Structure formats: structure tokens, C-alpha cells
Amino acid sequence: MVCDILIQANTILTQDPQRTVLENAGVAITGDTITAVGPWENLSRRYTAGQTLNLNHAMVMPGLINAHTHAAMSLLRGVADDLPLMEWLTKHIFPVEKHLSPEIVELGAMLACAEMTRLGTTSFCDMYLIEDATYRAVDRAGLRVLGGEGIFMFPSPAYADTERGFDLVRELHERWKDHPRIRQAVMPHAVYTTTPEILRRCLALSQELNMPLHIHLAETVTETEQCLAATGLRPVQYVHELGLLTPKTTIAHGVDLTEAEIDLLAGTGTVVAHNPESNMKLASGIANVPYMLQRGVPVSLGTDGAASNNALNMFTEMTSCALLHKVRCMDPTCAPAQAVLDMATLGGSRTMCMPDIGYIAPGMRADMVALDLRAPNLQPLHNPVSHVVYAATGAEVCMSMVGGEVLYNDGAFLKIDYPSLLKEVSALRSWVREKLS
Ligand SMILES: [Zn+2]
Structure with a gap:
């Protein structure tokens, strides 16, 4: 079968109704929707993808809301x-x-x-x-x-x-x-x-x-x-x-x-x-x-x-x-x-009021993020949910995706011109100061 993107992940914290956690797993995405989730071995055999995201070092989870x-x-x-x-x-x-x-x-x-x-x-x-x-x-x-x-x-x-x-x-x-x-x-x-x-x-x-x-x-x-x-x-x-x-x-x-x-x-x-x-x-x-x-x-x-x-x-x-x-x-x-x-x-x-976001499963929107598990504060990985709530700081996020579109990957913003944004934001400081005084 053909899909647009295949993600290969070390761990997938799905947050599905059974709270399934998968290791050595993958997600197939077509358009803005997740089409399959499962062991990487099965998925890589079943799907040919336009793009493969190798997140072997990362835990993929639903994007936070x-x-x-x-x-x-x-x-x-x-x-x-x-x-x-x-x-x-x-x-x-x-x-x-x-x-x-x-x-x-x-x-x-x-x-x-x-x-x-x-x-x-x-x-x-x-x-x-x-x-x-x-x-x-x-x-x-x-x-x-x-x-x-x-x-x-x-x-x-x-x-x-x-x-x-x-x-x-x-x-x-x-x-x-x-x-x-x-x-x-x-x-x-x-x-x-x-x-x-x-x-x-x-x-x-x-x-x-x-x-x-x-x-x-x-x-x-x-x-x-x-x-x-x-x-x-x-x-x-x-x-x-x-x-x-x-x-x-x-x-x-x-x-x-x-x-x-x-x-x-x-x-x-x-x-x-x-x-x-x-x-x-x-x-x-x-x-x-x-x-x-x-x-x-x-x-x-x-x-x-x-x-x-x-x-x-x-x-x-x-x-x-x-x-x-x-x-x-x-x-x-x-x-x-x-x-x-x-x-x-x-x-x-x-x-x-969007029942198609919030967990990773076929039919859901492909809104996902990945945490780099090589971060020292995420090692060793005993319990993914514990790490996400008590150990992660957000700095470990190495990929963010909304509706199958990658917005951030490996330190780079793909949609936002961040250097220009920084300049504009910094130029606005005097405006705020003026209005406050
Ligand atoms: Zn408020």
C-alpha cells in the first residue's frame, strides 16, 4: 500500500482508549490522517511511503493541546x-x-x-x-x-x-x-x-x-x-x-x-x-x-x-x-x-470539540510530536507516561507535526521564518514600554 509519510519510532505513546504503548513501532499517514499504527516490521512491509521519518531515537506521542x-x-x-x-x-x-x-x-x-x-x-x-x-x-x-x-x-x-x-x-x-x-x-x-x-x-x-x-x-x-x-x-x-x-x-x-x-x-x-x-x-x-x-x-x-x-x-x-x-x-x-x-x-x-485529535490511532488527525530519548533526563526509559509528566521539559521535542505536515524538525522551524520573527518581536519592545508608561 502507498502512504505519504511513514514514521519509524523507538516508542509510541498512543493515548488510545487502551493507553497502548508500542516499542519499535511505526505510524503511516495519508494526507492529514493516520492510516495505520503498529509494529515497524509489519508497517514497513505493508507500506511504501513518499517520505520516511526516522525517529528511532525518539518517543512519538500525540501533540499536546x-x-x-x-x-x-x-x-x-x-x-x-x-x-x-x-x-x-x-x-x-x-x-x-x-x-x-x-x-x-x-x-x-x-x-x-x-x-x-x-x-x-x-x-x-x-x-x-x-x-x-x-x-x-x-x-x-x-x-x-x-x-x-x-x-x-x-x-x-x-x-x-x-x-x-x-x-x-x-x-x-x-x-x-x-x-x-x-x-x-x-x-x-x-x-x-x-x-x-x-x-x-x-x-x-x-x-x-x-x-x-x-x-x-x-x-x-x-x-x-x-x-x-x-x-x-x-x-x-x-x-x-x-x-x-x-x-x-x-x-x-x-x-x-x-x-x-x-x-x-x-x-x-x-x-x-x-x-x-x-x-x-x-x-x-x-x-x-x-x-x-x-x-x-x-x-x-x-x-x-x-x-x-x-x-x-x-x-x-x-x-x-x-x-x-x-x-x-x-x-x-x-x-x-x-x-x-x-x-x-x-x-x-x-x-x-474535535474528537479526531488527542490520541494516535487510524482515522485520527496526524497531530504528533516526538521527544528525543537521548536526552539524559529521559534515560533510562522505564515508564513513558512518567517521563512525559515528571521528567520532560519540552526542550527534548525534536519533531512537531500537525495534520501530517512537519512544522519543526531537528532544531529547525519549517513553516516559520524564525530569524525574521525574532527581529520583529525584539523591535516591538519599545512599543510595549511606551504604552505601559
Ligand atoms: Zn485566560
Whole structure:
């Protein structure tokens, strides 16, 4: 049989429903789809390929899925650290974001795409302003995205008022709906930046255009207090009464939740995008992920924006996630490595509403990355899942592929002109400084 690409790997961590791990194995790819996975001996006999990728020294695994980020905020990395959420957001982030242009957003998103590609993330869920510019970056960089224009009750750099914001969502939907790697969601920013009417309209629009819904929710105790004062309800109950909790909804953070609220998320099939490092850095709190998993809430993992993390690194995010819950529960069996890797792959596919990504099997999209097992911190290889969650740093990624297209290989970006990108990003430092002062 003929296929486009054959990958030969030392180890394949498939993350398939049986969590199969294969040694001396291969993957056959045709177009953007995986056509076969199995022992190399069989595959190499059955297939002739246009291209063979020799990854004998590497472990191939599904590309990681960053379930909550704001890609273009990579340009604001390190501009304001060590502050509480509301002060950080209103005094440092919003004042700069007010001046964003499509060119700047595209540049920031491109930098984020380079970082994610380099660190083994192949798909991400993105909420930002002037999202059209982010789609242009994603189109060029080759990654996969579920994006959404942030909807606010006040003007944004992308629209003069909320009504125009809704028009823009429709326009972007029309413009990008046939792109193979770009899909859209309706993304009201948060309860404290919208009104009940806006949230109702967001839900109706998501149903009309068959798009997922994504919102920051229950991130801090302050948010809960403000919501209680304004509506008489805590954030989860408030959005539930508006009908927002569904299997196609992801709430980002879910930190300040009662057990009854987690039960409600489980009952409605709502996904929680957990962002442990951002929550730690802004001291927002610790989401009760062990209880969510116990109750069957689908949990995905995200970095949040680079301004509150400060990296878009899903490997270190997995490490932080596993360690944080163990020390919170004072129980080392909490958040085991396999559950954490599941969040960064299978959970991510739930947030993205893309059931054809997240594991390696025939029929799935060919979104894969490879870790160089010759790295001293990955030797010896006793347990691949343990290495991925506790030992890998992302620096070991030697290949990233999305939809059968290699984006990064052996230290080289194949789609992004990285030297030019570096120059442009560095030239933007004075612009950011000016807007901050
Ligand atoms: Zn966020």
C-alpha cells in the first residue's frame, strides 16, 4: 500500500482508549490522517511511503493541546508580574491591549505559535482581541486552533460596541469556516465583563452557528463576591440559569467552586480548562481537580496567556498540575501522571470539540510530536507516561507535526521564518514600554 509519510519510532505513546504503548513501532499517514499504527516490521512491509521519518531515537506521542490561552499575550510576557488578578488585568494588561493593532496581534500570535510548536503543543484554544489576526498567524504557522473573539460589554480594539462584536463573530465564522485547521467558538470574556443579555445572546449564537462556548469562570473569590453582589448568585449558578452549562461549553479556571457546583458541572457535561500555573502565579487559588475527576467532569489543561504563566509550555504545566494537587491533598496518589497526561490530550480534544485529535490511532488527525530519548533526563526509559509528566521539559521535542505536515524538525522551524520573527518581536519592545508608561 502507498502512504505519504511513514514514521519509524523507538516508542509510541498512543493515548488510545487502551493507553497502548508500542516499542519499535511505526505510524503511516495519508494526507492529514493516520492510516495505520503498529509494529515497524509489519508497517514497513505493508507500506511504501513518499517520505520516511526516522525517529528511532525518539518517543512519538500525540501533540499536546493547550486548552486555554491568549496567544498574542506572548508580547506582554514579563511586563507585570507578582500582582493580584484584578490589579494586574485593569492596571497593566487592559491599558496596553487598548492600543492593539492587527499587525501586533498577528506578531504576538506568531511568537506563541513558534513557542508551542517548539515545545510540543500542536493545538490550542485561544480567546483574544482581533482574533482574525491570530487566525492569520495560525494559518501560516501550521497549528490547529479553536479561537474566539473575546466578547465584552465595552468596546474592544476589534469593535466599537458589543453589537458590532456579535457581527464580527459572524463575519469571522464566514471567513474561516472552511479552513482545515481553524475552528471558532463563541467566547464571552467573563461574567464581570458581560451582562446577562450578552451571555444569553452568546449562547443563542453558539447554537445557531453550531460553535462551542468558552468563558473564564469562577477564577477568584473576588469574582464570586462581585457576582453575588450584582446578581445574587455565584458564577456557576448564574451562568447555569442562563443555560450556558452544556457539553460544548468550557469554563476556564473553575477555581472557586463548591462541591455542589462541581456536581452540577458533571451533570451538565461542562468541561473545565484547568490552568494551574496561572492560578498559582496570580494566587487565584487551587481548583479542586481531584474531586472533578472523581465526579467525571471532563478536565482539560491550559497555560493561560504568557503574561500570567509566563510560558506556553504544556510539559511543565503537566508537572505543576501533578505536583500541586498532591501537596494540596497531602496525598501523593492525587492527580496521577496518566490522569494529567489525559487532561493535556483527551481533555483538550473535549474543549476543542474535535474528537479526531488527542490520541494516535487510524482515522485520527496526524497531530504528533516526538521527544528525543537521548536526552539524559529521559534515560533510562522505564515508564513513558512518567517521563512525559515528571521528567520532560519540552526542550527534548525534536519533531512537531500537525495534520501530517512537519512544522519543526531537528532544531529547525519549517513553516516559520524564525530569524525574521525574532527581529520583529525584539523591535516591538519599545512599543510595549511606551504604552505601559
Ligand atoms: Zn485566560
